[in-house]
Amino acid sequence: MGVLTAVIRLALRDLRRRRTEALLLLIAIAATTTTLTVGLTVGGAADRPWDRTRAATAAPDAVATSARSADLTALANAPGVTGTAGPYPTVSVTDLRVRDVRVAAVVQGRDTATGPVDRPVVTAGGWVRRGGVVVERAFAHALKARPGDEITIAGRRLRVAGVAITAARVPYPSSTPGLVWTTRADLRLLGRPVTSHVMPIRLADPSTAPAFAAAHRNVRSWQDMGAYATAELHLVNQALLTGTWALALLAVACVAVLVGGRLADQIRRVGLLKAVGATPRLVAVVLLAEHLLVALAAAAVGLFAGWAAAPALARPSTGLLATGRPDLTPGSAVIVVAVALAVTGAATLVPAVRGARTSTVRALAGPARAPRRSPRLVALSARLPVPLLLGVRLAVRRPRRAVLALVSLAITGAMVVSAIALNGDITRKDARTTGIMFVPGAPNPVTEQVDHVVFVITFALLALAAVNAVLIAWATSLDSRRPTALARALGATPGQVTAGLSAAQLFPAALAGTLAIPLGLAVYAGARAAGGASGGGAIPYAWLPAVIPGTLVAVALLTALPVRMAGRRPVAEVLRAE
Amino acid sequence: MAILRACGLRKEYGRGTGLVRAVDHVDLDVEAGETVAIVGPSGCGKSTLLHLLGGLERPTGGELRLADRRIDRMSETELARLRRQAIGFVFQAFQLVDELTALENVELPALLAGAGPRVARRRAVELLERVGLADRAAHLPAALSGGQRQRVAVARALVGRPYVVLADEPTGNLDSAATTEVLRLFAALRADGQTLLLVTHESRVAATADRVITMRDGALVGQTNLAGAGGGLGAFAGLEG
Numbered sequence: 103m104g105v106l107t108a109v110i111r112l113a114l115r116d117l118r119r120r121r122t123e124a125l126l127l128l129i130a131i132a133a134t135t136t137t138l139t140v141g142l143t144v145g146g147a148a149d150r151p152w153d154r155t156r157a158a159t160a161a162p163d164a165v166a167t168s169a170r171s172a173d174l175t176a177l178a179n180a181p182g183v184t185g186t187a188g189p190y191p192t193v194s195v196t197d198l199r200v201r202d203v204r205v206a207a208v209v210q211g212r213d214t215a216t217g218p219v220d221r222p223v224v225t226a227g228g229w230v231r232r233g234g235v236v237v238e239r240a241f242a243h244a245l246k247a248r249p250g251d252e253i254t255i256a257g258r259r260l261r262v263a264g265v266a267i268t269a270a271r272v273p274y275p276s277s278t279p280g281l282v283w284t285t286r287a288d289l290r291l292l293g294r295p296v297t298s299h300v301m302p303i304r305l306a307d308p309s310t311a312p313a314f315a316a317a318h319r320n321v322r323s324w325q326d327m328g329a330y331a332t333a334e335l336h337l338v339n340q341a342l343l344t345g346t347w348a349l350a351l352l353a354v355a356c357v358a359v360l361v362g363g364r365l366a367d368q369i370r371r372v373g374l375l376k377a378v379g380a381t382p383r384l385v386a387v388v389l390l391a392e393h394l395l396v397a398l399a400a401a402a403v404g405l406f407a408g409w410a411a412a413p414a415l416a417r418p419s420t421g422l423l424a425t426g427r428p429d430l431t432p433g434s435a436v437i438v439v440a441v442a443l444a445v446t447g448a449a450t451l452v453p454a455v456r457g458a459r460t461s462t463v464r465a466l467a468g469p470a471r472a473p474r475r476s477p478r479l480v481a482l483s484a485r486l487p488v489p490l491l492l493g494v495r496l497a498v499r500r501p502r503r504a505v506l507a508l509v510s511l512a513i514t515g516a517m518v519v520s521a522i523a524l525n526g527d528i529t530r531k532d533a534r535t536t537g538i539m540f541v542p543g544a545p546n547p548v549t550e551q552v553d554h555v556v557f558v559i560t561f562a563l564l565a566l567a568a569v570n571a572v573l574i575a576w577a578t579s580l581d582s583r584r585p586t587a588l589a590r591a592l593g594a595t596p597g598q599v600t601a602g603l604s605a606a607q608l609f610p611a612a613l614a615g616t617l618a619i620p621l622g623l624a625v626y627a628g629a630r631a632a633g634g635a636s637g638g639g640a641i642p643y644a645w646l647p648a649v650i651p652g653t654l655v656a657v658a659l660l661t662a663l664p665v666r667m668a669g670r671r672p673v674a675e676v677l678r679a680e
Numbered sequence: 681m682a683i684l685r686a687c688g689l690r691k692e693y694g695r696g697t698g699l700v701r702a703v704d705h706v707d708l709d710v711e712a713g714e715t716v717a718i719v720g721p722s723g724c725g726k727s728t729l730l731h732l733l734g735g736l737e738r739p740t741g742g743e744l745r746l747a748d749r750r751i752d753r754m755s756e757t758e759l760a761r762l763r764r765q766a767i768g769f770v771f772q773a774f775q776l777v778d779e780l781t782a783l784e785n786v787e788l789p790a791l792l793a794g795a796g797p798r799v800a801r802r803r804a805v806e807l808l809e810r811v812g813l814a815d816r817a818a819h820l821p822a823a824l825s826g827g828q829r830q831r832v833a834v835a836r837a838l839v840g841r842p843y844v845v846l847a848d849e850p851t852g853n854l855d856s857a858a859t860t861e862v863l864r865l866f867a868a869l870r871a872d873g874q875t876l877l878l879v880t881h882e883s884r885v886a887a888t889a890d891r892v893i894t895m896r897d898g899a900l901v902g903q904t905n906l907a908g909a910g911g912g913l914g915a916f917a918g919l920e921g
Binding site: 473474475480484485488491495499584585588589590591592593594595596597598670672673674677678 | 727728731734736737756757760761763764765769771775777778779780784787788789791792793794797800801820836840
């Protein structure tokens with residue numbers, strides 16, 4: 103009990119003493135846990151709007167379409183079919199007009215009383231009546247049509263009687279053209295030939311719908327329609343989970359830099375703890391406990407922020423019934439907490455154990471870990487101009503830190519490359535959603551949401567990478583106080599030292615920028631393959647080389663302040679202190 | 681002619697009641713080829729004076745000239761360039777770069793001054809031979825004794841052929857045998873006409889100088905000429921062999 107009290111007290115005191123670092127740790131881990139929470143929440147609830155819409159609309163398990171009504175009547179007697187409605191005649195038109203908007207539509211002739219299968223839920227106004235049509239809600243949303251508005255179909259003036267939701271057809275624009283219901287009489291009055299007949303089917307076992315659809319021509323199962331109807335939520339979920347992986351890796355780098363920097367700074371404290379009788383295990387436990395406390399706080403922040411942000415980041419199609427705020431399941435909460443602890447544990451364990459194993463006398467003497475030596479690079483750097491000479495030598499002193507900078511920047515660069523490519527895909531897809539099948543000027547809710555989520559993830563990644571770059575520059579400048587002061591005492595100018603410290607940040611950045619291009623294209627190809635995309639991608643090859651100078655400029659700007667401060671530190675003060 | 685001249689040199693820290701005069705109106709002339717030792721108790725401002733003379737710290741007031749060039753008004757960059765060519769430093773804690781070998785440490789100032797790698801290497805080898813450490817060239821500082829490390833530091837201070845070598849407690853971290861090694865080296869430098877300014881609290885080291893200046897509370901309070909009085913080169917006599 104006494105040991106536990108000591109561990110908690112030491113951990114809390116140290117956290118309080120280093121509030122800024124603790125806050126940065128919290129932000130880094132919370133960015134990961136928030137994204138993961140949104141991903142898990144959206145993923146767990148992606149099918150719910152479709153399921154609720156199906157239940158509320160007495161949805162068919164399959165929908166058959168045929169040019170001849172007689173074919174559908176025969177299908178109604180097929181084995182496994184327990185109920186049908188219709189067949190309903192449909193007419194395809196290319197001249198539905200609302201105000202000054204003209205678009206194609208499928209007009210379905212319905213009875214004024216709804217049948218046993220496929221009873222659309224009217225969400226505004228009423229059901230079809232003579233002279234009054236009902237517009238599928240997602241289509242109405244794009245048309246900005248409300249009950250009472252005038253609508254012209256094939257030159258015939260009608261009124262919007264209502265807006266409704268159905269699960270017998272995938273909502274607009276995932277299926278085009280948009281759907282409008284009229285009375286059978288009004289359909290006939292359009293004076294256009296019937297294009298096809300539609301029959302909603304109820305099956306004895308809904309799970310057999312895909313097999314039923316495969317066995318009969320022009321039959322679509324509810325599962326197939328559901329996949330299209332909830333496509334945006336599944337795509338958003340996929341983007342969020344991919345982003346979570348990238349953010350988690352960045353968080354590991356961030357935590358590792360902070361913990362490594364703190365440990366170098368805390369080595370004397372470790373010595374003190376050991377000198378007063380703490381065992382190596384207790385020292386490791388204190389260091390781990392400190393960071394795991396932050397991880398738990400970050401998990402709590404992430405769970406709340408993710409739960410709060412989920413509805414804003416992922417909305418089901420307006421063509422489906424809303425299901426309210428998605429719940430956060432206990433299983434999801436456990437995963438989020440476990441990821442926060444794993445990220446922190448992975449980054450803290452090695453330095454904590456290494457710190458605990460440091461001999462008491464050496465730790466009390468205070469020196470940080472001995473810098474690494476690379477004879478080849480030292481010899482090579484002698485041929486370089488002074489700033490590069492200093493940069494190479496400073497970078498190779500701490501190879502682990504350079505690798506962390508490389509990983510952090512390469513992951514961010516890769517995600518930016520894949521986001522650029524994905525954006526190209528979305529733009530191309532949006533460019534295709536023009537023409538008579540689509541409402542002019544109406545946004546595509548599917549691509550809009552994916553675009554939105556990719557932007558948020560990219561922003562979070564860039565922010566975290568920026569924090570990492572600043573932290574790494576800060577850790578490098580602290581760690582190289584003595585060598586840089588010495589270089590200045592031996593004749594290096596403040597400008598040369600500043601440029602050298604900057605070069606030490608830019609070497610891994612240049613490599614990261616170069617690696618980010620193939621890595622980003624691989625992520626993009628993976629995302630396309632996972633999304634089942636066909637055809638060639640929209641990779642903006644002309645822009646890709648700009649990633650390298652872009653990374654360099656961003657890192658140079660971000661690290662300018664810590665590097666400049668380090669380059670101008672009073673030499674005598676540093677040499678006296680060391 | 682004085683190679684190094686300070687007139688009314690001051691260094692103050694803090695303000696008001698917290699004002700500390702680390703260096704208080706110091707007037708000092710160091711002649712070319714002379715060895716001057718500054719002695720005094722801990723905290724009297726010896727190291728601060730040395731840092732001021734080497735351009736590592738900026739004076740609060742007064743004038744400072746090196747080889748007749750006024751240096752107290754120089755920018756940090758100009759001072760850095762000056763240190764490359766005109767000043768060599770030897771520190772109490774050696775201040776060698778841990779991850780560089782003895783040879784790489786010695787050639788570092790030459791590289792910083794823009795010398796080609798071959799030229800810098802040749803000069804470093806030559807200086808390591810001069811300080812008797814040619815066989816330790818490939819050793820890291822951690823593998824050298826205290827005396828050897830300080831000899832490497834002296835070799836490094838000489839790379840730029842400086843007008844003056846400033847040594848801050850050069851034997852402060854050394855045992856008796858190592859102190860002898862370093863003093864022998866200083867004797868050799870002195871014989872070659874190298875100007876040396878030593879800060880020390882060891883009378884054995886001070887006794888090797890031509891002139892010993894006593895410092896107290898930031899001010900120079902006394903001066904003893906040892907040249908021709910058994911000091912200077914004469915004091916090194918017992919170190920031979």
